[in-house]
Amino acid sequence: MFKVYGKMFLKTFFIQSLWNFERLQNIGFLFVLKPFLDKVYLNPDRRKEALMRHTGFFNTHPYMANIIIAITANAEKEIAAKEAAAEKLPDTNFIKSVMAGPLAAIGDSFFWGTLRPFTAFLSIFFVILFSKVLDPSYSWIVPFIFLFTYNCVHIPARYWFLSISFKLDKEMLAVVPKLEIKFLGDMARYTGFLLVIASLVFYFKIFGFSAVHTNFLTPAIPDAFVFGIVLVVSIIFGRMSATFMFYSVVLLCVLMSYLGL
Amino acid sequence: MIIESTVIFAIIAALCSADVTAFGQFMICRPIFCAPLFGYLMGDINTGLWIGMIVEMVWINAIPLGTAVPIDIASISINATFWACKYYPSIHEAAICALLFSIPFAYFYKEIDINGRNLNIGIMRWVEKGIREGKEHRINTGIFVSLFLFILRAFVFYLIVMFLGGVIFQLIYLQMPAFVIAGLKKAWYLLPILGFGSVIYNFKNIRIPFIKR
Structure with a gap:
């Protein structure tokens, strides 16, 4: 068997x-x-x-x-x-029909909505660090950090779900709510959010106040000023389509160049 | 460049795309993995990392929930990295231009994916008929045929888009006025900020652990 x-x-x-x-x-x-x-x-x-x-x-x-x-x-x-x-x-x-819906909600929320963004944020944090702070010749490690951290939870979880459910049978349905998935999810989301904030701080520090990259307005005004405005606007209009926002930002940059800013 | 052939790149891209729904879900289809992978294979991993970071953050809420088929962000990152690294390696403006070009193709791939899932209805009925007639082997055949067709569709899409799209991208980029190129250079630094904004918006209702509400 x-x-x-x-x-x-x-x-x-x-x-x-x-x-x-x-x-x-x-x-x-x-x-x-x-x-x-x-x-x-x-x-x-x-x-x-x-x-x-x-x-x-x-x-x-x-x-x-x-x-x-x-x-x-x-x-x-x-x-x-x-x-x-x-x-x-x-x-x-x-x-099957009774269990499918609630388990889908748990899976979507934990794996798609929490674990995947968390591992992505961890990798993004390293992308920012490797862009200036760390030695860029080791940047190949970043995608592997993502793949490893995600799959070292994903694959054992999949195996465990199958093996333990064979043993516990319907009692597994009582075990799932006790797994503290919500708590683990909250922890991962919170840690992930802190990583994003840390990445943002590093990004502002590396690119926002440096004159060597680009000047959005005049050399007297640091790029961090434009970054701050775009950040606030993108949070306010977060409900809008990501594609629309993407093209809008590129168009804004082209417009700034056209106006000689 | 480690691998020169577009055909091999199209095969790798198709295998990465299969990870979205058809096989595994190991997340090799995510921009933060597949864009640097293509960047590394083409000798410019840093462009791949930056493209992967932008796409991952800007489209953070593009999740295939239930029957919804979101925009294919794997194809955005793969095509953009491929074009940027093949024609204009390490040129930031060209990478952003490649991103701009790859988005419409991602919507096109989404339509291909939807048609593929409709085609699967026919395969599913064929399998069901087989079970009724005692031909149980059709279950395995149906699964592998469907997986093969998925990879084949993705391969043909990537082969055409990487080659023809690349030629068009290269020609258009060369015709761009200087102020547009300068604008794209600014976008290289500004788009990650849009990504951070998108992430903060989507995670703004976060609950702090240990503090009960």
């Missing part, structure tokens, strides 16, 4: 390969579950029934899906063990 779990874990990386607008991750889910169904359903007709059960709509966060996969696999094992149709069988689709 250990071989089957290993196979399932490797297959979880393909869960979104056949993502489609009609039923989203349904075939991806089936792809991960198939080695387990092959093992527990030796009768091809019953296996076909089981496979057909999972062709319906399914969507959750790709990392958190491992919890649902393991719990569904346990339910399928229970169904496979019961021969008579009259026996009370677990409703796997109900289990």
Whole structure:
């Protein structure tokens, strides 16, 4: 069975390969579950029934899906063990649909909304440092800092979600709220925000008060003055499209050059 | 330059793009990783790092939540780094110009991605029909065909955009008036500030741990 779990874990990386607008991750889910169904359903007709059960709509966060996969696999094992149709069988689709939404919210908030920005901010902090303070010949380390810090949380978390959910089954749903994901998320967001502020301070110090780079207005006025205005405006108009803001800033720079500032 | 061939760069770009949804989500598709990667392969990692930093921060809220398909920021950073490092290495103005050019292509790639996901509906139905007929192997086939088509789509897109887009970018950049070039040089220093503003806006409602509200 250990071989089957290993196979399932490797297959979880393909869960979104056949993502489609009609039923989203349904075939991806089936792809991960198939080695387990092959093992527990030796009768091809019953296996076909089981496979057909999972062709319906399914969507959750790709990392958190491992919890649902393991719990569904346990339910399928229970169904496979019961021969008579009259026996009370677990409703796997109900289990899937009930869990998908809340787990997607946790995954989106923690992995997409917190861990990814945190690791990106850490790398950005080093980009600023390598631009002047540290030796730029070692700047190749920056993308690896990002990839390493993200994946040293992501890959073990994915493995743990799958293995522990196989052991705990539905009790895992009671464990998830106790994981203090919200606290960890708050900590990471707060630390990430501090890194951004530190990066901003370094940026102002390196580029804002130096005459060697560029002069936005006159040499008498430091660039930090223009930086400050753009920073405040970009925070105020933060709701606007990033693309629009990007082109606006470039246009502003071209306009300043045209006016001879 | 370590690798000269655009074909090889297009393959690497397609593999990075597959990480967005199709395989893994190891974050090799993020600008802060793929832009320096391309910069390193083309012998100018610092331009790649700066482009990656700008794109990562400015489009910080471009997240694929639910069925939403956001702008493909991986293609912005990859194309911009490729053009800037290939035609005008270490020239900041050219890097910003490359960024300006790469954004419309990112919207175009988003449309390609949406069409690909619609195409997947057909593959999904083919798999479902196969299961009904007892052809279980179609599950594996469907997944790998879909993944292959994703990578193929991305490869063709990058190959055309890197080559043709690069030629057009090179010609247009040479025709730009001096004041525009000077403006782009200013933007090199000002765009990270826009990125910081975008990050602060998106993280302004932060809760301080240990202090309960």
